Amino acid sequence: MDEKQWIMEIIGQTDKEYKITDKQARILEVAIQEFADKGYSNTSTSEIASKAGVAEGTIFRHYKTKKELLLAIVTPTLTKGIAPIIERTCVKDIFNKEYESFEDFLRFLLNNRYQFLRSRAPIMKILLQEAAFHDEINADLKRLFTNRVYQEFTKIIAHFQDKGQLKIFPTDTVIRLMLTSIVGFLVTRFIILPGYKWDDAVEVENTVAFIMSGLKA
Amino acid sequence: MDEKQWIMEIIGQTDKEYKITDKQARILEVAIQEFADKGYSNTSTSEIASKAGVAEGTIFRHYKTKKELLLAIVTPTLTKGIAPIIERTCVKDIFNKEYESFEDFLRFLLNNRYQFLRSRAPIMKILLQEAAFHDEINADLKRLFTNRVYQEFTKIIAHFQDKGQLKIFPTDTVIRLMLTSIVGFLVTRFIILPGYKWDDAVEVENTVAFIMSGLKA
DNA sequence: CTTAAAAATGAGTGAGTACTCACACTATAA
DNA sequence: TTATAGTGTGAGTACTCACTCATTTTTAAG
Numbered sequence: 001m002d003e004k005q006w007i008m009e010i011i012g013q014t015d016k017e018y019k020i021t022d023k024q025a026r027i028l029e030v031a032i033q034e035f036a037d038k039g040y041s042n043t044s045t046s047e048i049a050s051k052a053g054v055a056e057g058t059i060f061r062h063y064k065t066k067k068e069l070l071l072a073i074v075t076p077t078l079t080k081g082i083a084p085i086i087e088r089t090c091v092k093d094i095f096n097k098e099y100e101s102f103e104d105f106l107r108f109l110l111n112n113r114y115q116f117l118r119s120r121a122p123i124m125k126i127l128l129q130e131a132a133f134h135d136e137i138n139a140d141l142k143r144l145f146t147n148r149v150y151q152e153f154t155k156i157i158a159h160f161q162d163k164g165q166l167k168i169f170p171t172d173t174v175i176r177l178m179l180t181s182i183v184g185f186l187v188t189r190f191i192i193l194p195g196y197k198w199d200d201a202v203e204v205e206n207t208v209a210f211i212m213s214g215l216k217a
Numbered sequence: 218m219d220e221k222q223w224i225m226e227i228i229g230q231t232d233k234e235y236k237i238t239d240k241q242a243r244i245l246e247v248a249i250q251e252f253a254d255k256g257y258s259n260t261s262t263s264e265i266a267s268k269a270g271v272a273e274g275t276i277f278r279h280y281k282t283k284k285e286l287l288l289a290i291v292t293p294t295l296t297k298g299i300a301p302i303i304e305r306t307c308v309k310d311i312f313n314k315e316y317e318s319f320e321d322f323l324r325f326l327l328n329n330r331y332q333f334l335r336s337r338a339p340i341m342k343i344l345l346q347e348a349a350f351h352d353e354i355n356a357d358l359k360r361l362f363t364n365r366v367y368q369e370f371t372k373i374i375a376h377f378q379d380k381g382q383l384k385i386f387p388t389d390t391v392i393r394l395m396l397t398s399i400v401g402f403l404v405t406r407f408i409i410l411p412g413y414k415w416d417d418a419v420e421v422e423n424t425v426a427f428i429m430s431g432l433k434a
Numbered sequence: 435c436t437t438a439a440a441a442a443t444g445a446g447t448g449a450g451t452a453c454t455c456a457c458a459c460t461a462t463a464a
Numbered sequence: 465t466t467a468t469a470g471t472g473t474g475a476g477t478a479c480t481c482a483c484t485c486a487t488t489t490t491t492a493a494g
Contacts, residue, residue, distance in 0.1 A: 021441075038350060045482060055442060055444055060482085065482080181394070181401070184393075184401050203390065214426070277453060278470095282453080
């Protein structure tokens with residue numbers, strides 16, 4: 001259920017029954033695997049086809065081009081993944097005063113993103129790699145960041161600065177330092193050194209403590 | 218002089234006169250540009266040749282394969298860049314007691330790496346992108362990190378923990394938090410948002426302060 | 435069963451790829 | 465001048481790539 005949750009995001013329907021053949025699922029599975037391992041450009045459609053036990057033409061029945069296959073894999077994790085969860089789950093709760101302290105918010109955010117990435121590390125690797133070269137991905141990424149993440153974070157930081165919990169620092173700098181530590185942790189954990197023996201709970205706690213020391217009033 | 222310092226690193230000789238033709242220099246220049254802009258796999262040798270105003274055969278006169286050209290570009294920045302400066306400049310000075318405080322060391326390190334990357338951002342982008350897929354690069358990176366950076370940092374941290382300046386945290390965690398903030402700053406500054414209007418001196422100072430808050434005893 | 439639509443096939447296509455090689459040019463030194 | 469070695473050339477080669485399409489197989493409803 002949890003392991004293949006991404007496939008539902010890619011298909012686009014969670015509840016309704018949606019036609020998806022075994023072969024289509026295998027194409028996606030193999031494509032994600034290979035794109036993450038060897039890179040989009042170094043993976044041929046014929047290779048995806050043979051490893052998925054499918055004819056090459058079958059890929060192009062479902063996806064007009066190879067790039068469309070890439071975007072089908074990457075876009076849901078980008079849009080349904082990054083933006084809404086931060087907005088709805090976190091921000092709403094914060095202003096509903098579920099979180100009394102910035103530290104609680106930070107802890108929730110880090111755990112939440114950790115859980116999200118656990119089952120999507122390969123897709124995220126593809127996303128980070130290819131964002132550099134495909135304008136479609138890059139534009140989406142920048143738009144989502146500035147319209148959602150950045151705006152919401154600005155509000156949250158102002159909120160907790162007003163409550164006297166945070167240093168009065170330039171907002172951009174606070175966001176940079178905070179995201180750098182969070183993203184740095186997640187990227188190190190899931191992409192650079194996924195094999196290292198982490199005690200994840202401890203690392204999360206240390207990271208929260210580290211960020212808080214630098215930002216609290 | 219400073220802008221094309223990388224070419225000396227690539228040729229391998231700083232002092233001695235070393236034969237390098239105009240065309241060879243143009244090949245390197247164009248290759249770096251294109252690899253950084255569009256990625257190694259998406260850049261063809263014929264394209265490099267035409268943009269450098271050179272016949273395609275000329276590239277293969279100097280570099281047996283396309284990959285050899287990539288490694289020629291990337292290896293010097295990896296070896297002559299990352300490892301020795303940290304080792305010689307920083308570590309030596311630290312144990313010569315030029316740095317009384319961890320904060321001074323941190324400030325020096327950040328400024329030093331900042332200067333280093335300023336003229337090598339495109340090469341560093343290529344390095345980070347391609348390290349994921351080329352074992353030659355990846356192996357070098359891991360070897361240099363564990364044998365140099367990691368070992369030296371371990372000593373330095375122990376040194377300042379003994380002096381009572383640093384929290385007694387697990388060394389691995391301290392290194393992770395510290396490097397995450399440093400690398401995060403440099404990558405954001407030079408690769409993700411090079412066009413953003415940074416006040417670099419201020420950002421360096423804030424980053425040093427942020428790291429120190431989280432690590433000092 | 436019949437039948438029609440949907441899914442799947444895989445040989446085929448043309449464009450593009452990294453790389454080669456026989457030849458030409460140029461510079462230096464005898 | 466001639467000899468030699470390094471540099472440069474670009475048409476040519478074998479191959480791989482993403483993508484097509486006429487055909488076959490599978491699915492599902494009547």
